[in-house]
Amino acid sequence: MRQRRFVGLAVLVVALLAASGCTVQRYWGGSAGSGGSGEAKIGLVTKTDTNPYFVELREAAGAAAAAQGAEFGALAGQFDGDNDGQVRAVENLMQQGVNTILITPSSSTGVLAALDRARQAGVLVIALDTATEPAEAVDATFATDNVEAGRQQGAYVKAALSGAAPKLLMVDGTAGSSVDRERHSGFLEGIGLADNAPEIIGRTNANGDQSLAQQGVENLLQRTTDVNAVYTMNEPMARGTFQALDGRGLAERLTMGSIDGGCEGVTGVRDGEYAATVMQFPKKMAEQGVAAAVEYARTGAKPEGFVGTGSVVVTDRPMPGVESQTTEWGLRNCWGDQS
Numbered sequence: 001m002r003q004r005r006f007v008g009l010a011v012l013v014v015a016l017l018a019a020s021g022c023t024v025q026r027y028w029g030g031s032a033g034s035g036g037s038g039e040a041k042i043g044l045v046t047k048t049d050t051n052p053y054f055v056e057l058r059e060a061a062g063a064a065a066a067a068q069g070a071e072f073g074a075l076a077g078q079f080d081g082d083n084d085g086q087v088r089a090v091e092n093l094m095q096q097g098v099n100t101i102l103i104t105p106s107s108s109t110g111v112l113a114a115l116d117r118a119r120q121a122g123v124l125v126i127a128l129d130t131a132t133e134p135a136e137a138v139d140a141t142f143a144t145d146n147v148e149a150g151r152q153q154g155a156y157v158k159a160a161l162s163g164a165a166p167k168l169l170m171v172d173g174t175a176g177s178s179v180d181r182e183r184h185s186g187f188l189e190g191i192g193l194a195d196n197a198p199e200i201i202g203r204t205n206a207n208g209d210q211s212l213a214q215q216g217v218e219n220l221l222q223r224t225t226d227v228n229a230v231y232t233m234n235e236p237m238a239r240g241t242f243q244a245l246d247g248r249g250l251a252e253r254l255t256m257g258s259i260d261g262g263c264e265g266v267t268g269v270r271d272g273e274y275a276a277t278v279m280q281f282p283k284k285m286a287e288q289g290v291a292a293a294v295e296y297a298r299t300g301a302k303p304e305g306f307v308g309t310g311s312v313v314v315t316d317r318p319m320p321g322v323e324s325q326t327t328e329w330g331l332r333n334c335w336g337d338q339s
Contacts, residue, residue: 039297040100040294041096041100042073042099043075043100044058044075045102047076048079048082057286060282061286062074064286068294070297075092077106080106081106086105091117098123099124100123100125102290102293103126104130105130108132108176108177115137119138127140127142127143129144129280129285139302140292141306142289144309149259149280149311150183150185150187150190152311153186153278155321156257156322157275158190158191158192160255160276161228164228167226168200168229168230169204170184170202170231171204171231171238172203172206173206173208174208179233183233184231202220202224206237208237210240211240213238215244217240221248232274233259235264235268237258238277239273242273257277258278260278261277261278261279261280261334261335263331266279266331269330270327275315277314279314279325279333280311281310284309284310314329315327
């Protein structure tokens with residue numbers, strides 16, 4: 001009987017959310033709950049439901065919740081940067097009675113008011129993958145140290161240039177997001193350049209999207225093809241960048257790095273589309289977030305602060321001074337636990 005009631009409510013909420021522009025996985029009914037009730041009701045809000053990285057994070061969270069007997073639902077913005085969609089998702093989750101919200105905020109500041117309302121209602125709020133600004137806007141963050149991941153990519157590209165001066169294109173993500181800014185600054189630290197350095201010969205924002213990256217890089221290449229290094233903020237943008245470079249016969253003449261570490265991205269490294277990627281571990285983020293949610297429901301205890309989940313350079317062209325693993329290792333571990 002209880003399961004049938006949840007199914008009926010889920011159908012109703014799916015219809016309501018379709019009208020509001022959110023995407024939905026599963027729901028239940030009730031008002032926002034607090035810790036110590038013993039029953040974990042977890043809602044996840046990701047930036048999109050199409051990027052493979054967030055698909056993996058959602059599936060890992062759902063599997064972890066099922067393994068621990070917790071109820072679970074997932075919503076997403078319609079695109080990377082859809083702050084309004086994420087705000088609606090948070091509000092819908094509160095209406096459905098969750099006691100924990102896990103969120104990968106599209107903007108580090110765009111959803112703060114909604115998260116504050118959730119916390120005031122007794123909901124545990126945990127950021128996954130992307131930190132909020134200020135960090136205290138959530139109870140805890142389980143994420144990659146994005147500055148360090150960017151620094152690892154930059155150090156690799158610098159080593160691969162073997163002393164040659166960089167002629168660098170930078171393919172950034174969503175302007176204003178903390179992930180974009182942190183990876184960008186970390187990369188520049190790793191390669192040893194200031195943000196206004198003349199060695200940066202072009203830059204474009206692609207909002208994490210493959211097609212936008214291809215278009216943006218094609219536009220940059222109309223100005224110059226004298227390029228020997230490329231930074232990409234994530235692997236979908238690396239794939240778009242590769243298409244643009246390959247169309248000009250440039251892909252094999254330069255060093256490109258990226259960040260994510262999905263199986264498709266590691267395969268791209270193995271196949272020579274780009275030289276290296278920095279693997280993240282969204283499965284670990286999701287599992288640790290769900291474990292904290294279950295503990296909160298059981299005892300009322302909340303996690304605190306930033307919990308780093310690690311990052312590893314994956315390449316088949318190792319460079320001196322840059323610790324890395326092979327693509328064979330990467331394909332065994334893509335987006336999973338470090339081993």
